[in-house]
Amino acid sequence: MTTTYSRRNFLKTVSAGGVLLVTPSGLQSMSKDNALQRVSITQREETLTADIVIIGGGLGGVAAALSSLRNGKRVILTEETDWLGGQLTQQGVPPDEHRWIEHTGSTKTYRELRNHIREYYRSNYPLKESARNNPYLNPGNASVSRLCHEPKVALTIILEILAPYISSGKLTVLYQYKAIKSSVNKDTVEDITVKSSVTADIKILKAPYFVDATELGDLLPLTGTEFITGSESRKDTGELHAPEEANPNNIQAFTICFAIDYLPEENHVIEKPSDYTFWRDFTPQLKQPWPGKLLAMHYSNPRTLEKKALCVDPTNKGCGDIFNLWSYRRIVDKNNFEDGFYSGDISLINWPQNDYFLGNLIGASDRDFNKFVEEGKQLSLSLLYWLQTEAPHPDGGKGWPGLRLRKDILGTDDGLAKYPYVREARRIKSLFTVTEEHVGCDNRALVATENKDKAAFFHDSIGIGYYPIDLHPTTAMDNYIDMDALRFQIPLGALLPVRMKNLIPANKNIGTTHITNGCYRLHPVEWNIGEAVGELLSFSLDNNYSPHQIRKEKNVLNDFQLRIRSRGIETEWPSDEELEKM
Known part of the structure; x- marks a missing residue:
């Protein structure tokens, strides 16, 4: 050293x-x-060794670390920001989940994480008795999820869960470190070099196995691992909704989230953003028309692309039957708490109006990456300023000057999320690729010979999940693609690169397509993927099998699946009859 x-x-x-x-x-x-x-x-340069090195501290990275640690492994976990938790914390996105989540459709540890968050509110917040006694407490009572909460609470729980392993020396967490290079010998990664964005110190990380849990799949080009970006062609995948021509630069929008509350008797209008005029007048020029300006009380219905009216009313009184964006991702409903504790609700702003699709973060130079992020921030600040000064009221008024940017919620000086909410990354070329015909309702109905109303069965399943196929507008100017999906499994083959032997993905970089990424990218699925990866690599180390051998050898695969099922990772969905009782 x-x-x-x-x-x-x-x-x-x-x-x-x-x-x-x-x-x-x-x-x-x-x-x-x-x-x-x-x-x-x-x-300063230092060499560190572990059993497993995980690059990226999002939900997949945290889950991979936790399952590895519970199997007695030594882990190094790096994170680009100073918050662990990825989309749940530093990106400011309350969990996108399905209606069975309280009982099934995720791993046991993911549901434990959710329960710990609820218990934290019960132990530390002045809840009303009705809220305290609600077993399914939803602090924000938002419509997007059965559990909408402050990002810092999730961060606190994640740190509490990991604290014993940090104290024992089993876990080393390197905050504000980014991977910059690697050493690779044929199909094996020997080390990853990371650099501090604060001190410029260098650490060379060595381990038998490496996990790419970064938000954009950064280790794939760094290690020479084969990968795909953007949209595949219909000829390549046979997918019903794939375009005729492939486009590697066709990437879903990212979003810079922020949190606001509402104090009706006060004026909290921010300084006019430098790009406000551009965004106020901006009309998306998409291939499938967008109905007017981006900053407006309407958008494209994701299913039909027809014009759909929206409403914003922080008083929760005037929207009637029109969807109120205010309560969509609300993380604090003041009515859950003792009267007067909160001056108003707190809402997390991740709306159609602040999706940024004029630049692609994947493969961007540092200069362009920073440029696109800054433009995304300007869009979000412009949305806030527009809401404060020009947004139409349901009753005919204009502007909500009492909307206050809550910088404390996301822990930044500018009040914006620490990292962009990324919906799409580089994806490995994998032993098996999940396509629309495996999980999409319409596509499966056309190709399946039996069980057309069920997703494809994967013999190598290492988890389950559900979410509609939900793709936001893209850098290639595609409008929404949004359609029904079926309750699906996560195949081990989608986590195994075609060539590299000791690098495994654990985020949005698994073997899906541009289309199926739209239902495999959400919180509980990412956690499941990460947890399964930690179990997979621990099993490999314990039994001297490579991950590829585990999938290839039937008896070994069966043993591995028995092990993960015993630890609360479901590999098959319950029957329809069982789900109806939940």
Whole structure:
């Protein structure tokens, strides 16, 4: 291990444009250029080893770490931001789930996570008795999910769950580190180098197995792992809703989320965003027409693409039968809490109006990545300013100046999420690819010879999930694709690269297509994938089988599936009759 002085040891002064450098022998004065050169020379470099290295601290990465740790493995987990939890926390997205989630359709540990969140509210918040006694407490009473809550509460629970393993030294978490290079020997990753965005320190991470749980599938190009981006052609996949021509740059919109509350007697109008005029006047030029301006009280119905009216009313009184966006992703319903504890509801803004689709983050240079994120932030701030000043009221008024940007909710100076909400990543070229004919209602009805009303059965299932196939507008100017899906399984073959032996995906980078990513990308499925990956790699280490061998050898696969089922990972959905009783 090499240890030297890092950037934190360099103190800038105003003395003749130079700097003072802290060294073991005292302060040394030098020019700024020489100091910067010295900084690059004196970055700290360290080699760390573990049984499993996980790059990316989202839900998949956290679940992979937790299941690995519970199997006695030593884990290194890296995260680009200073919050673990991915879409549930740093991206500010309350869980997108299905109607059976309280009882089935996820792993046991995912439901335990949800229950811990509820118990945290019961233990620490002044809930009304009706809310406290509700076994299915939903702090925000939002329409999108049966459990909408503050991101920081989920973060707190994740940290509590991991705390014993950090204390014992079994888990090392590296915050604000990003993978920058790798060493690969043919089809085996030997190490991953990560760099701190704060100190520029370098850590070389070594392990028998590596997990790509990044939001964009960053390890795939870094390690030379074969991957796909964008939309495949109908000829390639046979999918009913695939386009005629493939387009690697056809990527779903990302969103910069933010949280607001409403204080009707106060004025919290923000400074006019620099790009406000552009976004106020912006009309999406999509291949399938968008009905007017983006900042408006209407959008394209995701199913029919016809114009659909929307409403925003933070008083929850005036929308009538029109869908009220305010309560859609509300994370605090003040009526759940003692009178006066909250001045108003708190709502998380992840709406059609702040989907950003004018730039593709996948493969972007650092300059372009930052540019697109900044433009996405400008869109979200412009939406807020428009809501405060111009948004029409149900009663004919205009603007809600009492809407207040809650910077504390997402822990940032600008009040915006720490990281973009990413819906689509690079996807591995896998031993098996899930296509629309496996899980899509319409496509399956055309091709299945039996059980047309059920998703395809996967003999190598390592989990289950459900969500409609939900694709947002894309960088190639496609409008929504939204359709019914069937309750599905997660096949192990979709987690195994065609060539690489010790790199496994654990986020939105598994072997789906552009279409089926739309139902495999949500919170409980990502957690299931990550948890199964931790179990898979632990089983490999314990029994000296490679992940590919586990799938290939029937008896070994059966043993592995028995093991994960015993630990609360469901591999098949209950029958329709059993679901009806839930």
